[in-house]
Amino acid sequence: MGKPIHQDEVDGIASLVWENVFVSGYKTYMLAYFTKSGLQGGTYYFLTYDMDQLMKCYTEMKQELRGRYGPTDYFRDIYRELREYECLWELSGNYVHLKTNTRRDEPVMIFYLSPELAKIILGDKPMTAKK
Secondary structure: OOOOOEEEEEOOEEEEEEEEEEEOOEEEEEEEEEEOOEEEEEEEEEOOOOHHHHHHHHHHHHHHHHHHHOOOOEEEOOOOOOOEEEEEEEEOOEEEEEEEEOOOOOOOEEEEEOHHHHHHHHOOOOOOOOO
């Protein structure tokens, strides 16, 4: 991946950013989050250039993650209207979250949180998408 384009540290969590990382054929920005214990999470921000490509990307990533992690009860289903879409897989304290918000012009994002990072960020609150 080469050298990160940006590095930052806040409250003991170091984040590194890479550009031009390809995931399932889509160009992304990739962030990795580290604590003293090592890698604790990451985020992919998918670069799409219009609403059709964004919706296609979201749908393909949802199918790929569902194939990998199985169905989830935590989701906001996809419709062809401007709104927020998300799916969440909770895997033994690990979280994989797929999200976009077309009302706010947010990109498709996939992020992973380890149990340690989830505890730091969320405290005791569970991370859930609405059913």
